Amino acid sequence: MITIYDLAKQTGFSAPTISKALNGNGKLSEETRQTIQDAAKKAGYTANMAAKSLSTKHSRIIGVIMEDVAMKRGFEHPLFGGLLNKFRHEIEMAGYDLLFLSKHFNDGMSYIDHCRYRDIEGILIVNPIDDDPEMKTLGSCGIPCVSTNEFIPGVCTVVTDNESAGQAAAKILYEAGHEKIGFLGAPFRENSPAALERYRGFKSELETYGKEFDEQYLEVCDAWWDQAGYDGMKKLYERCPDISAVFVVCDALAFGAMKYLLEIGKNIPDDISVIGFDDDTTVLKAAPNLCTFRQDRDKIAQLASEVLLQEIAGVPRPEVVRVPAQYIRRSSVRRFARFPKF
Amino acid sequence: MITIYDLAKQTGFSAPTISKALNGNGKLSEETRQTIQDAAKKAGYTANMAAKSLSTKHSRIIGVIMEDVAMKRGFEHPLFGGLLNKFRHEIEMAGYDLLFLSKHFNDGMSYIDHCRYRDIEGILIVNPIDDDPEMKTLGSCGIPCVSTNEFIPGVCTVVTDNESAGQAAAKILYEAGHEKIGFLGAPFRENSPAALERYRGFKSELETYGKEFDEQYLEVCDAWWDQAGYDGMKKLYERCPDISAVFVVCDALAFGAMKYLLEIGKNIPDDISVIGFDDDTTVLKAAPNLCTFRQDRDKIAQLASEVLLQEIAGVPRPEVVRVPAQYIRRSSVRRFARFPKF
DNA sequence: CTGAAAGCGCTTACAG
DNA sequence: CTGAAAGCGCTTACAG
Numbered sequence: 001m002i003t004i005y006d007l008a009k010q011t012g013f014s015a016p017t018i019s020k021a022l023n024g025n026g027k028l029s030e031e032t033r034q035t036i037q038d039a040a041k042k043a044g045y046t047a048n049m050a051a052k053s054l055s056t057k058h059s060r061i062i063g064v065i066m067e068d069v070a071m072k073r074g075f076e077h078p079l080f081g082g083l084l085n086k087f088r089h090e091i092e093m094a095g096y097d098l099l100f101l102s103k104h105f106n107d108g109m110s111y112i113d114h115c116r117y118r119d120i121e122g123i124l125i126v127n128p129i130d131d132d133p134e135m136k137t138l139g140s141c142g143i144p145c146v147s148t149n150e151f152i153p154g155v156c157t158v159v160t161d162n163e164s165a166g167q168a169a170a171k172i173l174y175e176a177g178h179e180k181i182g183f184l185g186a187p188f189r190e191n192s193p194a195a196l197e198r199y200r201g202f203k204s205e206l207e208t209y210g211k212e213f214d215e216q217y218l219e220v221c222d223a224w225w226d227q228a229g230y231d232g233m234k235k236l237y238e239r240c241p242d243i244s245a246v247f248v249v250c251d252a253l254a255f256g257a258m259k260y261l262l263e264i265g266k267n268i269p270d271d272i273s274v275i276g277f278d279d280d281t282t283v284l285k286a287a288p289n290l291c292t293f294r295q296d297r298d299k300i301a302q303l304a305s306e307v308l309l310q311e312i313a314g315v316p317r318p319e320v321v322r323v324p325a326q327y328i329r330r331s332s333v334r335r336f337a338r339f340p341k342f
Numbered sequence: 343m344i345t346i347y348d349l350a351k352q353t354g355f356s357a358p359t360i361s362k363a364l365n366g367n368g369k370l371s372e373e374t375r376q377t378i379q380d381a382a383k384k385a386g387y388t389a390n391m392a393a394k395s396l397s398t399k400h401s402r403i404i405g406v407i408m409e410d411v412a413m414k415r416g417f418e419h420p421l422f423g424g425l426l427n428k429f430r431h432e433i434e435m436a437g438y439d440l441l442f443l444s445k446h447f448n449d450g451m452s453y454i455d456h457c458r459y460r461d462i463e464g465i466l467i468v469n470p471i472d473d474d475p476e477m478k479t480l481g482s483c484g485i486p487c488v489s490t491n492e493f494i495p496g497v498c499t500v501v502t503d504n505e506s507a508g509q510a511a512a513k514i515l516y517e518a519g520h521e522k523i524g525f526l527g528a529p530f531r532e533n534s535p536a537a538l539e540r541y542r543g544f545k546s547e548l549e550t551y552g553k554e555f556d557e558q559y560l561e562v563c564d565a566w567w568d569q570a571g572y573d574g575m576k577k578l579y580e581r582c583p584d585i586s587a588v589f590v591v592c593d594a595l596a597f598g599a600m601k602y603l604l605e606i607g608k609n610i611p612d613d614i615s616v617i618g619f620d621d622d623t624t625v626l627k628a629a630p631n632l633c634t635f636r637q638d639r640d641k642i643a644q645l646a647s648e649v650l651l652q653e654i655a656g657v658p659r660p661e662v663v664r665v666p667a668q669y670i671r672r673s674s675v676r677r678f679a680r681f682p683k684f
Numbered sequence: 685c686t687g688a689a690a691g692c693g694c695t696t697a698c699a700g
Numbered sequence: 701c702t703g704a705a706a707g708c709g710c711t712t713a714c715a716g
Contacts, residue, residue: 001458001709003708003709003710004709004710005709013686013687014686014687014688015687015709015710015711016686016687016688016710016711016712017685017686017687018710019709019710019711019712020686020711023711025711027685027686028685028686029685029686032685032686046451046455046458046459047459047709047710048396048458048459048461048708048709048710049392049459049460049461050391050392050393050395050396050401050460050461050708050709050710051392051396051692051708051709051710051711052709052710052711053392053395053692053710054390054392054393054396054691054692054693054694054708054709054710054711055691055692055709055710055711055712056692056710056711056712057692059392061441074423074424074426074427075417075418075422075423075424075426075427076417076418076423076424076427076623080417081416081417081418081423082416082417082418084416084417085416085417085418088442092442092444092446092447093446095447097441097442097444097447097460098441098442099403099439099440099441100430100434100439100440102434102439104434104435105434105437105439109388113388116343116388116390117388117389117390117391118391118392118439119390119391119392255627281418281624282623282624282627283627285597285624285625285627285628285629286627286628286629287627287628343693345692345693345694346693346694347693347694355702355703356702356703356704357693357694357695357703358694358695358696358702358703358704359701359702359703360694361693361694361695361696362695362702365695367695369701369702370701370702371701371702374701374702389693389694390692390693390694392692392693392694393692393693393694393695393708394693394694394695395694395708396692396693396694396695396707396708396709396710397693397694397695397696397707397708398694398695398696398708399708685716686715686716687714687715687716688714688715688716689712689713689714689715690711690712690713690714691710691711691712691713692709692710692711692712693708694707694708695706695707695708696705696706696707696708697705697706697707698703698704698705698706699702699703699704699705700701700702700703700704
């Protein structure tokens with residue numbers, strides 16, 4: 001391994017001068033800089049990050065917190081996987097590396113200790129464990145953070161504009177002539193509010209049309225996977241067989257819901273219309289006609305990396321950044337002629 | 343940030359003694375060790391990895407090379423994502439962290455330079471860029487490596503026993519009474535031989551039955567995604583409309599192939615039987631009857647981490663470790679009564 | 685514009 | 701069993 005001292009000997013300059021030339025800080029004659037950079041290239045010099053970290057306290061590492069408790073798909077989660085692909089790319093382009101933070105490291109070290117241990121410069125919180133008490137402390141630990149799902153005090157969240165999407169869903173179904181519309185949700189949590197926000201938007205939009213949403217038509221599934229959607233749809237439908245449409249908060253649930261509906265002999269959309277959420281590739285092939293909302297994973301990742309990098313650079317962070325979801329119209333929604341109101 | 347010097351002051355011992363007590367190396371009285379460990383715990387001491395790295399040259403970081411050129415799904419690749427979930431867990435349990443290696447870091451640094459830059463201790467090669475010349479150098483760069491797909495000189499590969507799976511596929515179809523069987527492949531490459539090995543096993547098994555495989559029945563798709571399967575199947579079927587079965591090297595291709603077959607009015611399995619490979623969840627929901635081979639991603643990840651950790655510990659590595667694929671029988675294969683040969 | 689000195693937090697021989 | 705000394709490779713003030 002070749003060091004700046006080797007370069008110093010070869011060029012006749014001192015180590016600090018080598019350092020300055022290589023890092024471009026401090027005043028230095030253009031000629032010296034050139035000489036040194038050439039020598040470094042010729043010698044195949046690679047800096048040693050440990051030494052750099054030790055003296056600067058900057059590791060150029062971004063830590064990632066990703067615990068997929070809700071779906072248990074990890075890297076294969078319909079939002080997280082794609083988001084990470086893009087985030088990784090952005091962050092690497094900025095000269096940082098990605099490293100996963102964990103709690104079972106060194107017999108139960110906290111995330112924050114893990115960060116200190118590695119002088120980590122910024123944290124991407126893709127998703128935490130439910131109700132992890134450590135999350136509350138992240139906003140004030142001094143390490144820049146950005147979250148792409150959960151709301152955490154003192155941390156900027158870059159997330160889909162779920163409320164608008166919920167409104168859009170209600171609008172689409174209402175304007176297609178549906179009157180009795182079910183809402184198939186997933187656990188409502190204030191901090192990780194994807195389901196809740198979609199519900200709020202949906203409900204408020206219906207009220208716009210002078211319709212109070214009847215809570216009977218709401219069914220909250222107890223998880224985010226197929227079977228929960230199947231079970232939830234069964235309950236909802238047995239309670240409210242008069243619905244002509246249902247908005248489901250995620251495609252995996254929608255897939256289960258449609259499975260139930262098909263099983264009891266319903267046709268989609270002739271008997272009942274369905275809108276999902278996520279544009280989950282896992283579901284798409286199986287249900288190519290499912291209308292859904294696509295979360296802009298690339299955009300979320302890109303904005304998250306920007307916010308984080310800015311914050312590392314000392315720029316104050318925004319509170320929350322919303323990214324619009326895009327409605328993907330396929331053919332699972334039936335359109336009725338609606339009589340004018342007056 | 344609290345250091346060993348702080349601990350030294352507090353306990354009255356010297357820094358080296360603190361170091362020994364905390365790391366458990368060197369001789370030390372049990373009492374001193376206890377005192378120091380208690381003090382460390384009380385003070386909330388966290389070691390600084392940069393300093394450790396600098397003096398030991400050990401970073402406790404495993405680098406990951408994962409470039410999904412073939413499928414372009416990255417973390418969502420049907421094999422890689424699941425493999426990484428498990429590998430990450432195993433490696434963290436052993437006290438290492440995972441960090442992604444890249445080539446576009448610091449304007450085009452090589453993987454090996456990236457490793458030196460971070461004192462990386464071991465490399466998991468999930469998948470490289472096709473024909474990356476750097477791969478050939480990895481086996482002799484001095485950093486322990488393990489590969490989970492590609493064959494690389496001097497590097498242990500932990501990979502599905504593709505040849506046996508290919509044999510099994512041929513056996514299943516032959517024993518089900520099929521005589522004219524197509525093989526739908528993907529680019530054959532010697533170093534990344536999943537498709538090639540499956541073909542070899544398939545072909546050799548057929549020869550066992552005294553049947554020379556007619557190369558007419560082989561069609562190599564030019565990629566690993568749906569559309570390529572559709573196109574490949576079209577070519578194959580138009581050339582050989584007499585086939586009653588086809589073995590496809592991956593489910594994504596099989597999905598495309600089935601789409602074509604369905605479009606031209608064929609029934610699966612009545613008119614044509616299909617076996618895929620991967621047990622890809624993306625395809626499963628859409629084609630719940632597709633017989634396939636599941637690659638044991640957890641096992642591959644676990645063995646790969648074992649091999650790598652052993653190698654880091656100085657234990658000589660095996661050349662190649664094969665992990666059996668499991669046949670998942672569903673209902674896309676039709677069974678005929680076969681007359682005895684004699 | 686360039687360099688001597690000291691320090692970042694740890695570990696490794698080597699004494700005692 | 702414990703500690704003084706030196707070193708890992710880099711950077712940061714501070715002089716000149």
